Amino acid sequence: MANQKTTPIPCRDHDHDKCMSDAIQRARQICQANNARLTPIRERVLELIWQSHNPLGAYDILAMLGNDGKPAAPPTVYRALDFLLAQGLVHRIASQNAFVGCSLSSHPHVSQFLLCRDCGVAIEIEAPAITKAIAHNADQYGFRIDNETIEISGLCQCCQHD
Amino acid sequence: MANQKTTPIPCRDHDHDKCMSDAIQRARQICQANNARLTPIRERVLELIWQSHNPLGAYDILAMLGNDGKPAAPPTVYRALDFLLAQGLVHRIASQNAFVGCSLSSHPHVSQFLLCRDCGVAIEIEAPAITKAIAHNADQYGFRIDNETIEISGLCQCCQHD
């Protein structure tokens, strides 16, 4: 077991242009299905968020929007983010006050991330074992779960130069 | 299995005066052991945090400190909080920008909470199964864990008036 191969980090060494355009494509489908309007501003914010796999602060997005043409005000960004969060297209990383594109928007899931403190990458994981362990524990307390914030910070494989 | 009894929520219907004084007592011991100085301000902030099991915002603490005597400035509170966090005496609840007393300060553990969205209670849990599932998953990605933020929000047993 010592030499077991690890799962490659999915958001490293990949065709990010495709990754990003797929995400936008998925977003369009989801919004259409939900009868929600992915307006130009909202789509632009989503694009900006998807420029990398690193969570982006609202004011970073704001500044980037400003570069486009005329400067925007905070509510513009926060409203777009609220929309994208409601549609499950982005996640909020509470420990960083930042936002990152959802890699699993096509199906229901809870928010679970590995966050590298060095390169900043946010790896969205889907770990039924974690979800199950949490559900079991909540059950013991008679606690009814609405929402989960699972943010594991540390060093991703690429950033462990011991 | 349908009628299984749930674990009572430990921070409900308990002698909170004792709960709180125990926490302060524990804090004194830990600080002494760590050769860290639990100064009057720091102890006062810890007391204020322990007035309930609900996470408290830094500015709430600030206002309470102000009621004591002369008003304090934000850095006073944030410095005390930094100290208490470093000593493992309080936890930060990232999803609420708030702070709560640590119920498990006597031994090493990660931060795992059930957070009631109705009454606001923060139930600190210790679930090896969750920790293990997370460790296993991180391993798969070759990710080295530093820190975990596990915040489960929902309704505690007392607040489920279906």
Add this chain to the structure above:
DNA sequence: CAAAACAATGTTATAATGTATCAAATTTTA
């Protein structure tokens, strides 16, 4: 199509949370 209703955006101001910096006071160490 026109008007009404609704949804989205613009704009201004402000609230809430958190930090940088340097000076003064206190405690510890030598």
Add this chain to the structure above:
DNA sequence: TAAAATTTGATACATTATAACATTGTTTTG
């Protein structure tokens, strides 16, 4: 006790987020 280190005070400011209301755009309905 003097020097060094730590803690606290105080001021200013940075960052993150929202309230409120006007305007524009889109959809619905008569």
